Amino acid sequence: MKVTVRYFADYREAAGTEREEVEVPAGGASLADVIRIAGEMHPGLNVDPRRSFLSINAEFRRPEDIVRDGDEVAIMPMVSGGG
Numbered sequence: 001m002k003v004t005v006r007y008f009a010d011y012r013e014a015a016g017t018e019r020e021e022v023e024v025p026a027g028g029a030s031l032a033d034v035i036r037i038a039g040e041m042h043p044g045l046n047v048d049p050r051r052s053f054l055s056i057n058a059e060f061r062r063p064e065d066i067v068r069d070g071d072e073v074a075i076m077p078m079v080s081g082g083g
Contacts, residue, residue: 001026001069008076014045032063034073
């Protein structure tokens with residue numbers, strides 16, 4: 001089963017791409033699984049799900065939520081700042 005992964009900010013630089021298709025196990029892959037597989041594909045990509053915004057099809061989700069074939073996953077680092 002394939003999902004499209006979109007990387008933002010530092011994650012995009014670490015992955016070396018803005019978007020790619022990722023093959024995940026059929027029948028029950030979670031967002032955490034997608035992150036793990038993406039990390040195996042890109043060793044410099046260190047996504048901490050607790051410090052990232054994750055979405056499936058433009059809806060914010062949790063790492064344990066399940067992805068389905070054809071879903072679009074977005075991985076965005078939390079950004080802090082101040083003035």
